[in-house]
Amino acid sequence: MNKTLVTTWTVRDICKGFTFSKAEGKGLFGLNGKLTIQPEYQRNYIYDKGGKDVDVIRSLMVGYPLGLLYFVKTGEDKYEVLDGQQRITSFGRFVNTTYPFSVPDEEGNPRYFDSLSPDMQQKILDTEMVVYVCEGDPSEIDKWFKTVNIKGEPLNDQERLNASYHGPFVTAARRVFSNSLNANMNKWLTYIKGDPKRQDVLKAALEWVSHGNIQQYMSQHRNDTSIAELQNHFESVIDWIGGLFDYTDSEVRGLPWGEYYDKYHETAYDRTAINNRVKELMQDPYVNNRRNIFAYVLGGETEPQLLDVRVFDEGVKRRVYEVQTEKAKNENISNCPLCAIGPEANAKKIWKITEMDADHVTAWSHGGATDASNCQMLCKTHNRAKGNR
Numbered sequence: 528m529n530k531t532l533v534t535t536w537t538v539r540d541i542c543k544g545f546t547f548s549k550a551e552g553k554g555l556f557g558l559n560g561k562l563t564i565q566p567e568y569q570r571n572y573i574y575d576k577g578g579k580d581v582d583v584i585r586s587l588m589v590g591y592p593l594g595l596l597y598f599v600k601t602g603e604d605k606y607e608v609l610d611g612q613q614r615i616t617s618f619g620r621f622v623n624t625t626y627p628f629s630v631p632d633e634e635g636n637p638r639y640f641d642s643l644s645p646d647m648q649q650k651i652l653d654t655e656m657v658v659y660v661c662e663g664d665p666s667e668i669d670k671w672f673k674t675v676n677i678k679g680e681p682l683n684d685q686e687r688l689n690a691s692y693h694g695p696f697v698t699a700a701r702r703v704f705s706n707s708l709n710a711n712m713n714k715w716l717t718y719i720k721g722d723p724k725r726q727d728v729l730k731a732a733l734e735w736v737s738h739g740n741i742q743q744y745m746s747q748h749r750n751d752t753s754i755a756e757l758q759n760h761f762e763s764v765i766d767w768i769g770g771l772f773d774y775t776d777s778e779v780r781g782l783p784w785g786e787y788y789d790k791y792h793e794t795a796y797d798r799t800a801i802n803n804r805v806k807e808l809m810q811d812p813y814v815n816n817r818r819n820i821f822a823y824v825l826g827g828e829t830e831p832q833l834l835d836v837r838v839f840d841e842g843v844k845r846r847v848y849e850v851q852t853e854k855a856k857n858e859n860i861s862n863c864p865l866c867a868i869g870p871e872a873n874a875k876k877i878w879k880i881t882e883m884d885a886d887h888v889t890a891w892s893h894g895g896a897t898d899a900s901n902c903q904m905l906c907k908t909h910n911r912a913k914g915n916r
């Protein structure tokens with residue numbers, strides 16, 4: 528991989544042919560069309576919120592450095608901004624008069640670029656940028672970008688991979704999965720957490736089709752013009768969830784649906800029964816982990832630990848312990864009912880409360896309640912043994 532430090536591009540150069548999409552709210556191109564500032568369906572320009580764009584212009588006016596910019600070389604004399612999108616869009620908009628904004632001067636009066644003195648205009652336009660340009664093997668570029676200290680607006684993993692593995696596949700995939708205007712996006716966001724413009728939907732789609740090996744998949748398909756496999760797999764997963772579960776509240780958002788699909792999509796389910804169970808469990812006050820209800824019912828309700836079922840509270844445990852222990856002492860047997868019927872050694876042992884755990888007489892998963900009527904204290908060994916059955 529080659530890294531080149533370029534210090535000859537000025538604000539004037541970068542602003543040549545600057546295009547800003549007002550509809551999408553972001554800078555698109557610069558450097559006479561050679562520079563892609565924000566690729567299609569990348570996140571929006573956010574510097575206009577909170578006055579960061581004004582800070583950028585002030586820095587240029589007083590001659591403070593704007594910091595390093597990072598570009599990826601994507602072709603012969605073609606570049607894509609990897610870090611610096613917001614800074615470039617800020618000065619691009621200020622200098623370009625189509626979508627101008629103003630910066631307050633010392634007296635607080637709004638000054639547009641046009642209303643600055645010619646000297647100040649020159650000073651801004653002549654400012655040289657410090658740009659790292661890198662080109663070469665995508666996985667090396669990705670590795671490098673993971674380690675460099677990007678100050679401006681750090682890219683997330685998927686944004687970085689998109690830049691490193693730029694090509695027809697990423698372009699086609701972004702058009703579908705990173706486009707918030709896509710008619711299916713609302714449905715998809717029922718099950719996927721995040722922002723399509725921050726590449727979260729694309730990330731989920733890639734994760735599902737690649738079974739978690741996103742980088743490898745992107746590398747293999749980098750030059751593909753078709754994203755059919757990616758799209759088909761994604762739609763299969765979404766259709767499978769929607770066809771199975773009615774439930775669409777926030778608990779379903781961001782679950783590892785790709786994994787569930789791989790594991791269970793060939794299992795036949797009674798749709799009515801499974802939806803009734805979900806409803807019941809969602810309302811069960813003993814279930815602490817409601818997001819795992821889906822994995823639990825898909826797996827045939829064999830792993831209640833997924834639900835993190837609420838345990839008996841300390842008051843209940845102490846009361847049950849006292850009753851149980853007094854009765855055992857009277858009968859001269861162990862206060863652990865399983866020790867009491869077991870071999871000699873512990874048959875008459877009175878355990879301390881700290882040596883015992885609370886157990887559901889009727890398992891929670893078989894409808895047993897989590898209250899005193901269904902609580903027994905067992906020695907830790909027997910409780911563990913029972914729990915593992």
Ligand SMILES: [Zn+2]
Nearest residue numbers: 863866906909
């Ligand atoms: Zn015992």
